[in-house]
Amino acid sequence: MKGRALQAAIYGGITAAGLAAPLAFPAYTFQFTVLWIMILFALTWDILGGQMGYNSLGNIFFFGAGMYICAVVQIGLYYDVAEYTASYGAVKVDFTMGQYFTGLALGLVAAALGSVLLAVVFGWIVFGLRGPYFAIGTLGVALAAGELVGTWNYLGGGGGISLPVFPGNPDTRAFLYYWLCFIFAVATFAFLKWLYSTRFALAINAIRDDEEKAEAMGIHTTRYKTVAWSIAAFFLGISGAVFGNMTGFIEPLEVAFPVATFGIFMVLMVLLGGKGTLWGPVIGAVLFHVIREVTWTYLLGWQWVLLGALIIINVIYFQQGIMGWAREKWPERFGLVVDRRTTISSREEAT
Amino acid sequence: MYDNLSLLAQAPVLNVQLALDGLFIGATYALAAYGMALVWGVMNIKNLAQGDFVILGGYVAVVLAGHGLHPILGLPVAVVLMFGYGWAVYRLIISRIVDRDLFTSLLATFGLAIVMAQGMNLAFGSNVRTADAGFDVLTMFGGFVTVAQVKLISFLLAAVLAAIVIVFMKRSRMGQAIRATAQDARAARVMGIDTDRVYAFTFALNSAICGAAGVLISMIWTIQPFYGITHTIRSLVIVTAAGLGNLPGVIVAGLGLGLAEQYSGFTLGAQFQQATVVGLLVLILVWRQIRQARHRQAVQ
Numbered sequence A: 001m002k003g004r005a006l007q008a009a010i011y012g013g014i015t016a017a018g019l020a021a022p023l024a025f026p027a028y029t030f031q032f033t034v035l036w037i038m039i040l041f042a043l044t045w046d047i048l049g050g051q052m053g054y055n056s057l058g059n060i061f062f063f064g065a066g067m068y069i070c071a072v073v074q075i076g077l078y079y080d081v082a083e084y085t086a087s088y089g090a091v092k093v094d095f096t097m098g099q100y101f102t103g104l105a106l107g108l109v110a111a112a113l114g115s116v117l118l119a120v121v122f123g124w125i126v127f128g129l130r131g132p133y134f135a136i137g138t139l140g141v142a143l144a145a146g147e148l149v150g151t152w153n154y155l156g157g158g159g160g161i162s163l164p165v166f167p168g169n170p171d172t173r174a175f176l177y178y179w180l181c182f183i184f185a186v187a188t189f190a191f192l193k194w195l196y197s198t199r200f201a202l203a204i205n206a207i208r209d210d211e212e213k214a215e216a217m218g219i220h221t222t223r224y225k226t227v228a229w230s231i232a233a234f235f236l237g238i239s240g241a242v243f244g245n246m247t248g249f250i251e252p253l254e255v256a257f258p259v260a261t262f263g264i265f266m267v268l269m270v271l272l273g274g275k276g277t278l279w280g281p282v283i284g285a286v287l288f289h290v291i292r293e294v295t296w297t298y299l300l301g302w303q304w305v306l307l308g309a310l311i312i313i314n315v316i317y318f319q320q321g322i323m324g325w326a327r328e329k330w331p332e333r334f335g336l337v338v339d340r341r342t343t344i345s346s347r348e349e350a351t
Numbered sequence B: 001m002y003d004n005l006s007l008l009a010q011a012p013v014l015n016v017q018l019a020l021d022g023l024f025i026g027a028t029y030a031l032a033a034y035g036m037a038l039v040w041g042v043m044n045i046k047n048l049a050q051g052d053f054v055i056l057g058g059y060v061a062v063v064l065a066g067h068g069l070h071p072i073l074g075l076p077v078a079v080v081l082m083f084g085y086g087w088a089v090y091r092l093i094i095s096r097i098v099d100r101d102l103f104t105s106l107l108a109t110f111g112l113a114i115v116m117a118q119g120m121n122l123a124f125g126s127n128v129r130t131a132d133a134g135f136d137v138l139t140m141f142g143g144f145v146t147v148a149q150v151k152l153i154s155f156l157l158a159a160v161l162a163a164i165v166i167v168f169m170k171r172s173r174m175g176q177a178i179r180a181t182a183q184d185a186r187a188a189r190v191m192g193i194d195t196d197r198v199y200a201f202t203f204a205l206n207s208a209i210c211g212a213a214g215v216l217i218s219m220i221w222t223i224q225p226f227y228g229i230t231h232t233i234r235s236l237v238i239v240t241a242a243g244l245g246n247l248p249g250v251i252v253a254g255l256g257l258g259l260a261e262q263y264s265g266f267t268l269g270a271q272f273q274q275a276t277v278v279g280l281l282v283l284i285l286v287w288r289q290i291r292q293a294r295h296r297q298a299v300q
Helices: A001-023 A026-052 A060-076 A081-086 A097-126 A131-150 A170-195 A197-209 A211-218 A219-248 A252-256 A262-273 A278-300 A303-317 A320-328 A344-350 B002-010 B013-043 B050-066 B069-098 B102-124 B149-171 B171-185 B185-190 B195-220 B225-242 B247-268 B272-298
Strands: B137-140 B145-148
Touching: A001 A097, A001 A170, A001 A278, A026 A170, A026 A219, A026 A262, A026 A278, A026 B050, A060 A081, A060 A131, A060 A197, A060 A219, A097 A131, A097 A170, A097 A219, A097 B272, A131 A278, A131 B102, A131 B185, A131 B225, A131 B272, A170 A219, A197 A211, A197 B185, A211 A219, A211 B145, A262 A303, A262 A320, A262 A344, A262 B102, A278 A303, A278 A320, A303 A320, A303 B069, A303 B102, B002 B013, B002 B247, B013 B050, B013 B149, B013 B171, B013 B225, B013 B247, B050 B102, B050 B195, B050 B247, B069 B102, B069 B149, B069 B195, B102 B225, B137 B149, B137 B247, B145 B149, B149 B171, B149 B195, B171 B185, B171 B195, B171 B272, B185 B195, B225 B247, B225 B272
Parallel strands: none
Antiparallel strands: B137 B145
């Protein structure tokens, strides 16, 4: 009973803090927004990387795909996309409030569904690959997407697209995107909390532990893997659409498919927090974001070297992450019962 | 695109130009890919920092050329320095991940790649550099085909280096020890081979090979701190296409990749050259997948 009250207090506290943060510190709204996106990244990466044991280096693909799908829908509803992108934002087009929100809402839906569709299609390609080939294959898909979009003139090529300008006060806009990111990150968390309590989680955990045996037990592994990837793609597509609108300008290599920055951050955040847990990615994301903001501010020029070193150290010495370490230290807190009778030390005591 | 294709059909001599350029650059790809296959085969590490080792080797030549040393003389210096660097990296990082799972090695070397690329960016700046070797340009076919002498020399040097490495692997005690460790590390240990030393040597050798490839690339092409990732992908494409322990395959795939890049760059436009490399990687993986699916059905 006490545990439940504590849990309710934690969730309530985080929700209240999340809602109030931009009002209390308006100067940091952008950083808070990115923080929620980071949490979403880490949570979605962990579905495959932590729970299913498939380490993807290319999940960022869906982020960029969602961003571009949303942009095309938003512009395409009212203008000719090819004409719009050919002008590189030189032609100023105005959107009314109604047009803007219709475009945004439809764009978000299209981004989510489009990303799921892409996940199903690319799932066919990459899920035959195991181990390192899966990581390399997904990395290849994400890199190829960035390069190909960069040569696709309909989408503005390497020059990118300017998204519709928000027809209102810039402060309102900042708050709007903050709360959108907050809502989607919390929704992702809630959905995954529910998902990890179902049979689906058991099935993907079985795939992680031993894929051949899972298949022999009658689990349709390819279907489960594709569904798990589609879930990740669904939320990543939405996050990409929101992020694209928030920055207002998208471009293939640095914003939409940043494989070497956001793409690797999501892996690092999960490893830092502890993979295969619900809270690990969240903790990792918060910690990582704070470290990143501090180093970016105070160690300009060296921040990337430091980041690379952090990856190496994290991977070599602390791969279980914070939650993994806590679970080893206090297994009973995590509902893991150590049966004393079967441990070797207790048998030695008995003799 | 169609204009360029018809141009190729009308002036077949342009094909000679493209083919030669492709082969010359492909030879350096094959060299770096051989190093990757070596480390992959012997210690089961997929080195995602491979391209950054190449670029670092190139910078050694560029810096030495800046001090008046000719890049061809800079080549042995780069090989020795990169050998030492590879040994140090093995002791610091790789020795701790050699027995770990595949993802650990991928991520740790990715981290290393970031550190190296950014370190080079801080040390040498982000400008595109080249080591000027100062040779003439040969013209053939009445001026339609131009071949820089330096490209020819680099091709020959690549061939000589490959021959040295092959003879070393076949004849020397260390080469034999490396091959024994690749076949069965445990048995090699039982036979009294110090496998840790073998691993260190293999990684240092790979680093030296990369360094040599980098010097050649800096002579015939350009280097920049962030070009490393593309070179890594090239090596991955070649090794994935050729398979491990298949030296003729690596050479053919390396030259083939060079050709593919030149042709796509010419027919589709220069911006497609990078896309070709990653696109080929995805295509090769898809092809592997289809082949395996057929194999799986046969088993059923």
